[in-house]
Amino acid sequence: MIRKTKVQIRSLDVARLAGVSRSAVSRTYTTGAYVSEETRQKVLSAAEMLGYAPNALARSLITKRTGIVGIVSTDLDNPFYAALLQQLGTALQDAGLAPLLLFGDENSTDQQITQMMSYRVDALAMTNATLSSRMAARFAASDKPIVAINRYLAQEEITSITCDNADGAAKVVDHLVEIGCRKIAFVAGHPDASSSRDRESGFLRQMAQHGLSPTLIAVGDYTHYGGAEAARRILGAGKTPDAIACANDLMAFGVMDVARNTFGINIPGQLKVTGFDNSSLADWPSHALTSVDQNVAKMVQLAVALILAGITGTPQATPSHLQISSRLVLRASTIG
Amino acid sequence: MIRKTKVQIRSLDVARLAGVSRSAVSRTYTTGAYVSEETRQKVLSAAEMLGYAPNALARSLITKRTGIVGIVSTDLDNPFYAALLQQLGTALQDAGLAPLLLFGDENSTDQQITQMMSYRVDALAMTNATLSSRMAARFAASDKPIVAINRYLAQEEITSITCDNADGAAKVVDHLVEIGCRKIAFVAGHPDASSSRDRESGFLRQMAQHGLSPTLIAVGDYTHYGGAEAARRILGAGKTPDAIACANDLMAFGVMDVARNTFGINIPGQLKVTGFDNSSLADWPSHALTSVDQNVAKMVQLAVALILAGITGTPQATPSHLQISSRLVLRASTIG
DNA sequence: CAATATGCTGCACACATGTGCAGAGTGGAA
DNA sequence: TTCCACTCTGCACATGTGTGCAGCATATTG
16 A cells, blocks of 8 residues: 655745745745746746645744634524624635634633634634633733624623614614504513624614503524524413514524414414514515614625734724614515 | 734743743643643743743644644535534534634635645545545645545545435435325436435436336525525426425425415425425424435534544545435425 | 946744753652 | 662754845846
């Protein structure tokens, strides 16, 4: 059996084969460095022959840049986060950066951050996570950009990007009231998440604006199962509402499933249901869910711009909380 | 305004503060190296004070191990791939490895591989991708494990893990025939994907086994939209089938949407529909889709075991095509 | 032709770390 | 005391790369 060659190909090997110095090889792969077209070609063909690719890790020792961006993500059961991750990853990739992906729940996030730091990521994007203040301070001290997407954290050092969650929820209330609903229940997400709190407070505020108070508030934990459970509690409680507003789409799907299948309720005839996220599933005829669009593309664009600015050393703007305007998308779950 | 300190903290800084040599610091972070408990504690408290984390990149220069595993993934619109990515990522994380994520379509994969190679990933997992043979050979030459998940590639150097796609499709046919279906149509996925070809051939073989030939075969490109389009073609073609078997769940959802909403067909009364993947959505009451379970957990477990074995230098088993047995899960889309 | 400018190359150092090896220090036994 | 075994430490080299600087060859100008 033939033993494969395990030896790593270095720039020196390429240099020897091409008959030039190692510096020439390095400069060939560095944009904007002095190399004559002739040696450049010699280098490239030698590299091709040997299957050489510059060692990005060794390079990072010198340049202080790894080109790696850490992403700490929640689980992808929620199609909204799957879409977010994909768009974010693609955008970073297009900017020449590579995402290092770690999944973290509330308890393990500090550990993931440590790992990210040991890989010297150029920036950090978080789509989940309550972050301990010790870690936040430590990462912020490294002067690298860190951005929280779709939720904001307690730490002031961290820039966050969310949609105007309260406003979005208010739009939902306005719409429901306009089409005649008065007894409106609310299904909240995870109590720790800022997005859930903001959507709930926006809901309540706008209800009060209309002189209404919520029929019932249940917690659905942002999952399909939790939404279904919440629906059982709400619809089984006697005073049936004429609308249920949910803090995300996934729970709304659970609510509709239970309303239709367990309680035999017609949607939107007897009950209107709304979601939040406008995930691609909301547009399927089987769901046709009225939902609030968060404009993921804009969120991602903003996040990447922020990260790039931070990496290229543009003077760090003071950390802030950026809000993107949301948009209510009407579908058959509220309008017949 | 206070200028943040941009200086990187090195092991030397920790060593000085702790009053030991740099080697002692290094050994503190290396499992199974001689350090007295006393100096270990001195080092750890000094590190904590400075916020030090060893530079994993510099370390990799010496150890020849990065701890990074490349994942080349398709887009995550398909919830099956989202679940696969999450489970794979988590499993790698638990094994002390960090996934570097790149999204690649058929055309760009070679470029992603080059990038992965320049980051010196310890292993490569691909969930998509037709890979050029030049790239396959190049990566295989580096003697690092590479595994294709959920599809196999033309190159023999690459181990692949799939479920027994043909068998799964055959089980679908058996089930449909058993409950009385005779006029069965098939919606294929993407013609380039081995999974689609295998499922189709398994379907056809088992149909022949029962003395049947398919009513119609349409291509749905593995998307919800494609499935919906395929359903329009099939159901609009006059000779309406009594069952439509789909090469994945996403297309089946599209088929059901169109059948119910556009053609007013009752499922499963007038038409049975089956999927493939058993994604979490299939279990929702709104879909209740009979589907083939691929056993993602097992696929991931196998993939990670293979990767770990390859990394730790266990003599590389000859590349092969591993198959996992699938399981048909019955739901209301076929049984009333 | 001389003087200067231009385009390019190679040397040598720096980056942050792991590890083999020699040797220092300690304790115990003869 | 002397010798040996044992546990640990620090020196120094290696890993693969980017880049400032000096210098070489060639082109341009006076």
